[in-house]
Amino acid sequence: MENSQKLLEDIPNKIQNHLGIICDVILHRESEKQYIEIDIKPYKIPISYKGKYFYRSGSTKQELRGNTLNNFLLKKTGKTWDDVIEPKAELKNIDLKAVETFKKSAFSSKRMPFIKNEKNIGTILDNLLLLENKKLKRAAVLLFGKTPCRFISMLLLK
Numbered sequence: 001m002e003n004s005q006k007l008l009e010d011i012p013n014k015i016q017n018h019l020g021i022i023c024d025v026i027l028h029r030e031s032e033k034q035y036i037e038i039d040i041k042p043y044k045i046p047i048s049y050k051g052k053y054f055y056r057s058g059s060t061k062q063e064l065r066g067n068t069l070n071n072f073l074l075k076k077t078g079k080t081w082d083d084v085i086e087p088k089a090e091l092k093n094i095d096l097k098a099v100e101t102f103k104k105s106a107f108s109s110k111r112m113p114f115i116k117n118e119k120n121i122g123t124i125l126d127n128l129l130l131l132e133n134k135k136l137k138r139a140a141v142l143l144f145g146k147t148p149c150r151f152i153s154m155l156l157l158k
Contacts, residue, residue, distance in 0.1 A: 004034050004036065007036060008025050008027055008036070011023075011025045011036070012024075012025050015038075019047050020048065021043060021047055023038055024040075025039075045077065046072065046076045052064075053072065081138065082138045082139035082142065083137055083138070083139065084137060084138055085132050085135045086140075086151055088151065089136040089140070089145065090136070091121055091122060091136070093145055093147070093151075094121060094144045094145060095144055095145065095146045096121065099121055099144055102143075102144070103118070103124070112127075114127075115127070122134070125144075130143070138151070138152075
């Protein structure tokens with residue numbers, strides 16, 4: 001193999017530039033011959049190629065776009081559509097009557113007895129795992145939003 005030193009520099013750089021990942025490139029010598037080993041550790045997250053994501057189906061390579069890409073990335077990160085933060089939603093978008101109705105039902109069914117005296121909406125939503133970093137998740141908007149269609153229709157257009 002010629003130019004092995006150049007390849008030891010070029011290969012990791014090209015992999016980093018195209019895939020955004022780090023690899024080890026090791027030069028081996030055996031019986032007066034040289035070869036290169038490329039060692040890439042497994043990643044738990046999807047890897048893009050030049051900023052695009054692809055899915056192999058049979059002998060074809062399909063580029064993922066739009067909702068298909070969104071669903072693929074959510075699945076790979078262990079999230080579901082409703083578990084994602086809705087960036088434009090705020091606590092003022094929550095219907096307090098809907099929360100009160102839920103509180104009564106949750107208390108009377110004895111599934112959440114602690115909720116009866118809780119006044120703080122943020123605490124209630126946090127206990128229901130509907131907040132992340134004090135921001136509303138899509139599920140909170142769907143369950144308790146004053147106008148969930150305002151947020152959901154925006155999501156469907158994306």
